[in-house]
Amino acid sequence: MSDTFKDRIAAYTERVDQGLDAALPLSSTSPKRLHEAMRYAVFNGGKRVRPLLVYAAGECLDVNAELLDGPAIAIELIHAFSLVHDDLPAMDDDDLRRGKPTVHIKYDEATAILAADALQPLAFSVLVALQGVPDRAKNRLVALIAEACGSTGMTGGQSIDLAAEGRSLSATELERMYSLKTGALIHAAVISACLLRDDLADSDVAAIDAFGREIGVAFQIKDDILDVEGETHVIGKLAGADQRLGKATYPALFGIDASRQRCDELSSSALHHLDNFGDSAAPLEWLARFIVERGQ
């Protein structure tokens, strides 16, 4: 392919949006309000970074996009679920996300709790429903994604994050929290394609694995930096929200310069793991750069 991954982003985004649309029950079917809220949560103007990572890793490992629609859609559903619960009054208490009212503001708190609760099993339904993927690979994807969103993954990281408000953490503790809260799902996105190939060298799997872990932590540090630097109309939520909540973040604990430096270090290291893949790693490399250089 002579064009860059950037040229294929619109097509992949369209592809995952169509998959999400097909997976989500219609708003016209009962319970309508719940289905409307689920769709509102999913079609929220998100950049679909996780699905793009799934497909980019697929290009790198020569796994067809058809086989990767399951994890791409499932991981985005899990991500959407987590945002709805994160925004609740008992959690981060956010009224805005990407410039629009959060689900509990647009609907109500009970609907927000339940809409997210229903997005999670939908992800697992999608994983086992898709044609053409061997049963064993489906089970491995269920295991991967269930682990990534559970108490030793994303949800555990969110729990540690809330407990850390107003406290000081070491850089190691903070990055451990980031590797769960944000990293676990990003890692799952990157590694999904590996589960659809039985013939990969262990060293290749280890390289993709390490790339996924580091780029996930870099992603969260970049989010922190944007929260400090961003203007509300650009990042779509109130800038400086982390600071007001007394969140333990990289900029709050170590300053903005150290944050930028660590983000660059992690992304360089992540890219370095891809050296052996040569040109086929270009899509992942492009996305890694996008993650740390994006303006929102």
Place this chain on the structure above:
Amino acid sequence: MSDTFKDRIAAYTERVDQGLDAALPLSSTSPKRLHEAMRYAVFNGGKRVRPLLVYAAGECLDVNAELLDGPAIAIELIHAFSLVHDDLPAMDDDDLRRGKPTVHIKYDEATAILAADALQPLAFSVLVALQGVPDRAKNRLVALIAEACGSTGMTGGQSIDLAAEGRSLSATELERMYSLKTGALIHAAVISACLLRDDLADSDVAAIDAFGREIGVAFQIKDDILDVEGETHVIGKLAGADQRLGKATYPALFGIDASRQRCDELSSSALHHLDNFGDSAAPLEWLARFIVERGQ
């Protein structure tokens, strides 16, 4: 087996409790508070009716308990998750469950939301992890249980239930809501064993399916009756809670006599579906009677 199912309940309950204990992360591992709350939610004195239905259907269909530990544990984890969210202030706002503080009272609201969020993926992890179950059957169990707890199952039923507060429903509408809110997971428990046998006659599967659907609705009507009649110290939560919330229940809409009659009708009809199974249906028959005759 010359003894009755009742004589095996203690062993099955012990079996599922051991399985739950093994599946749940230790409270001593990070994030400790989250893991403690997850265990508190699961080990709450519940009767394990759903796992018992899984094993009873297994006895009826000659499926080994070893193959059924996955769905038994998974369905109980999903049930525990749903109770934690149902009890939240934005939902039913219950302070007590089975005589003990609910999870958000014992811990805090954020921990309750997250603990339940983490129980759900754990259920799917358990389903795909167990040894000895063919990959295809695991896939089918994931699909069954994901569907049962999603927006067209349990969570959808809960959403309709909240929307119905203070409103009048027809008996058909009410039973439709019950078949989702309570029935979907009970039906999944009953039908699980069918997915582990490829050689069942369609008529046998249809009979188990119909039994599962009817006994699930009967279970909820019995719960309603207990809520009206029960004393707080016996049912372990404030008696009459449904009435105070203006819940659309069978007794509230149609009276206690009609509720008892409908509960009996449903259980008789459910039992009738088992006629062709002869003596091997005794465990399911015993549980069906327990469900509608229990005092709490």
